[in-house]
Amino acid sequence: MKTRLCLLLGLGLIAAAACQSEPVHQAQPLRATTPDAVGLTWRECVLPAGYDPMQAEVCFGQPVPLWNQDAREKANFGERIESDNFRLTIGPDTYYTTFQDSLLPMQDCFTLHGGDTRLQTLCGQFTSHSPNILLQNINGKAAWEFADHRQDTVIYDGQDLRRVYELDAAYRPYALSDKLIFVAKKDGKYFVVYDGVKVGPDFDEIVIAYCCEPVLWSIHFGQGRYVFWGSREGRTYVVEITAKK
Secondary structure: OHHHHHHHHHHHHHHHHHHHHOOOOOOOOOEEEOOHHHOEEEEEEEEOOOOOOHHHHHHHOOOOOOHHHOHHHHOOEOEEEOOOEEEEEEOOEEEEEEEEEOOOOOOEEEEEEEOOEEEEEEEEOOOOOOOEEEEEEEOOEEEEEEOOOOOOEEEEOOEEHHHHOOOOEEEEEEEEOOEEEEEEEEOOEEEEEEOOEEEEEEEOEEOOOOOOHHHHHOOEEEOOEEEEEEEEOOEEEEEEEEEOO
16 A cells, blocks of 8 residues: 555656646647648658658659758757757757656656756656657757657647647657647647648658658658658658748
């Protein structure tokens, strides 16, 4: 009984820390529009069955983008410290993550800090990769990606995007024209959100992977390009999104 009580108290403290640090906000219903209406160029190719990283190069005439190929862009991404944590400087502010053990087996907890302020605490399983994925500067605000099958999400400007837009999950944040783009999931469908607006069609699947071979055809971003593989209405696609010049 004593062990169970300690466990419940520990879980309560973790939940309280996460809730206490998150800013109060109203959920924002997502308005849907076309990519063209928000200044995006959307290109896609229908593919044969199966995924292959070369499909993007064949379709768009260039390899998939990588965020660390450009030194100026690389400066927007946090440096890895202590193997599983990140530190990022935005102007005079420093953001960083810290690790702490969880009371539950096969689960680790991470906290995002902005200076001396604790912004958010999330817990997830460390399986083939750490759930602490990436920390980056998007238009002067910190974007933290956390990947766990129970709470895949992005913390942007201290807020959980799942709650901001009433989503089931949020993945792979990036900046196009200094505006946030990411993939969202809700009610079993995947779609793209750009600058707070849903753009493009729904997908039955968008491939999202952080380890092993599927990473090759997961979401790629860099050099002003956002590329992903997905399927809708029985067809498979590779999609490239860029901001109009």
